Amino acid sequence: MRRSLMLTRLTLMLFTAAAPVSALASSYDQSPFGINGLKLAHARHDPNVWANASVKAKAMKDAGIYWDRLEIWWHVVEPEQGKFDWSYYDKVARFYREHGINGMVILCYSSAWSNGCPPTDDAERKRYANYVYQTVCRYKDTFKVWEIWNEPNIPTFWRVPDVKGYTLLLKEAYKAAKRADPECTVLAACTSGPGNDFIAGIYENGGRGYFDAISIHPYSMAGGPVSQRLDRIYRILKEIIRSKNGGKTVPLWVTEIGWTTQDPALEKAQACYLVQSYVISLSNNVEKIFWFCLDDWGEKWGLVRNFEPFDPKPSYHAYRLLTQYLGSPGVAASFEGYLKMPAGVAAYVFKKPNGERVLIIWTMEHITRRIRVAQRGEIRAEDIFGNRVEVCNGVLSVGSVPLIISGNGLKNIGAVSPAFNPYIEAPGQNLLNNGTLNVIHGASPAWWNPGRFDGTAGDGRFETVAEGRRGTMCVSIAESGERAAWDSTPIPVRAGRRYRLVGWLRTRNATGNNQLGLFWYTGDMWHYLREDRSETLVGTNDWTKISITATAPQNAAFVRVNLIGEKNRGQVWFDDLTLVEE
Structure with missing residues (x-):
């Protein structure tokens, strides 16, 4: 979630060390349906904040949504060390009580005196724990679920991501929260993406027993939940958790997920993706799912275009229909x-x-x-x-x-x-979306990009033509510079497993590097780990089968297939790609 990263101040308060507290029976509404909706932390200077929030709260409840994700900013409640100011958040808590909405609170971000740095030393971690203790103590009769930070695995929210440092903070925060309210629920990780490597790192750094549930933000860079392989993402993540947690799983929450509608033509697709993402999540025992977000805040992620007059998108009606059939508030229909x-x-x-x-x-x-x-x-x-x-x-x-x-x-x-489960892959199943390249979206095959997703490797002439092995569609690269490749959307993988990529290449007067590549990324979907490349093909060749087998690196969560044509004064064509987990 995009949010202001303003600063706060605080005094050190010593705590008696508390042992990890085991998760207790849930003390909150069991409906799985939530949203990033009211965003009251960002509206505290708006003179119409409460009138606007009332309109939004009504829209939420009319859609059967009784859970909201909110922030209590450290720098606002403690503008100076030891001097707490609860005036605004007391009003926030009262609003949630009066409107019958459950709040899941993010405890964030940096203190007013830290120059925007997260708590990275023992003294600052204790100050953060004091803020947690004071906040949970004050609002424990209103809010029962607390999330420790937001997306600490990316620099946007933790300047230099460090899972060891986050785990040390988590442990202090957990003890403080449980001391304030033994019945509260503490969420850990809150990762951008599924965060496989970061969550594994929490366990490896002694975080086991210092949270009641794990939260993730499984946004997609591969279209909707089906092509994203959301079901596979959940299955792999749960395998990792069991491997680190003595064979046991832990409750999983999705505290952000969503799709934008920058193109109005995507509004109906957004509605389909919403229903699919909730249904797939519930079938994987995800306890709660918070859509991002209620209205078009910043970018067009919302279910609602405007509130004056009320202008909902198809996704709003789809969400309402889903809650009507499955039930909300209260216990929903079980999978x-x-x-x-x-x-x-x-x-x-x-x-x-x-x-x-x-x-x-x-x-x-x-x-x-x-x-x-x-x-x-x-x-x-x-x-x-x-x-x-x-x-x-x-x-x-x-x-x-x-x-x-x-x-x-x-x-x-x-x-x-x-x-x-129809999404469980059969042995030898192709994991690539549109490996034949025959499904075309605009000027390119669907789920393939000319140039890499990060804006690189676009130095060449990229074409999509009906010149494939069987007269069907294929792609080519010609007259390329130092970096040029067709880039697939990310595919979820299991770290340590072997993957085999096979494809067909044809060349004409080709020079340079013309080959297949496996580019590995961590669980935030952005952090590049390594690449493995096949042999290269130069000169003039008819369709030739090329393959590469490689082991996914230790921290890998995704792979992107690259069709590479670098420093090529001629032309290379690619067709019929398959990627198999061995």
């Missing part, structure tokens, strides 16, 4: 399992506390299929935009727009099991 479907169809079964079932279904590709649901009574179907869908003897058409199916006819729909 029961997947209904077995033909390949390419994902069908999620939820069961309400009263035993009623809800089926949410979509195709995993942009195609429409006719499917059959075993019907033993009445069933009704509508898409997430509220359009009724015809069901005839259990047969209906389903596409990439999620459908919600309900009715007493779902009581006996056949076998339902978590084992039917």
